[in-house]
Amino acid sequence: MTDVTRREFIGGMSMAAACAAFGTAAAEGPQPAVLPSKSHLEWADQEIGMFFHFDIPVFKPRWRWRTFRNLPGPELYNPAKLDIEQWMAAAEAIGAKYVVFVAKHCSGFLQWQSDLYPYGLKQAPWRGGKGDLVREFTDAARRHGLKPGLYASTTANSFLGADNPGRVKAKGWLGAPSPETQKRYAKICEGMAEELWSRYGELFEIWFDGGALAPSAGGPDLIPILEKHQPDAILFGGPKDAKNLIRWVGNERGVAPYPCWSTNGRPTQDDGTKEFRYPGHPDGKVWCPGECDVPLKPGCWFSTDRGRYWTPDELMTMYLHSVGRNCNLLLNCAPMPDGSVAEEDMKRYAAFGKAIRVRYAHPLGRTEGDGATIELPLAKDAGPAGQVVLAERLQYGERVREFGIEAFDGGKWTKVYSGSCIGHKHIACFPPVRAARLRLSVGKAAGRPAIREFSAWRVS
């Protein structure tokens, strides 16, 4: 007993109301310590996003922002072939459901109509000084049914002399480092947040690259601005006490460790740079799932960075080890200095998106259910199964802690896979087996396992 007396709450809903609403999975035994918010649930379902790195250094490729000198002048910024439709096409090609634009990277250049300081699109020749790439981007995303997000780090700003974790360390436009310049820097960061979060409608995801320096340490006071304008936004590396947090997975190769739980212990905020432990912890008290951010060429966030492409196989492994390990995948797009996306990049996005669609077009069988064992009958002529997709009804938290998959070949059950975390999605790959039935057996769980998908697939 029972749902109501346990006073388990699901995003403000009692467990009983949630069971009625979702029609399943009564509470039973010890429950997960924390549940996702509504924003977290929606975010996880999007699975794939596209990141867009474009900034003024692409017009002066050898410049390094940490020199804090000889910044690329605004007069260089004139991407004559920037076609925002093509950017959206790149996102659609990979099956992205959300897009995140780097509105202000480490240079400090402001890619919208800002009055905070004279280093941005107001000072650039592009669109006669009236350009607003944040506006074009967020409008286009919505036209395409993609959820817009923005990156604007407060941790670094070459124009203002700031470096990780958001301290003025060099002489910039605000003057030499001093308690006074630090205060003015924090105010500017708050102004940036105010402009970006109030002018462009609802944002799906906000990126705090490298966290945010706490107000008590001289950082900007961002939570009131978030609550006022973007209470539902998902925050990558956001302020420690904010809600709807997500975390980095510890690398820029697009792969999560396994297991990678959505929950974590107390967030650590070391001087503002927030890094959660990468695998998470199944009994952690903070819901803060991982997002795997990765450029199309290893280490190359901007089009002017030189490097090879990830191969198609590496990209597929990335998908399996990000989305297939209970995380979202945020794959980068790096438009060239003229604002267009290279044809070769477009081809690779299209091939990657197609490879995912083809791989998951025709299940050999699919079911759902609650409880410790679930069987999945496969059609007689189904052919060998080489992968299983598992998904929990995430509104009840991550209940499954250990599981196995067995195949029945007529005579006996044979174990083909064992795992721990399922969460939003786990893709289990194993040597192909011919089987009449597959069986999911949950050996250890917090509460009654609630499985929204148990499906089997061929591997081409």
Ligand code: IPT
């Ligand atoms: C790294 C940051 O430490 C982390 O917080 C996150 O923002 C990540 O970048 C995004 O890729 S720093 C990077 C140079 C590895």
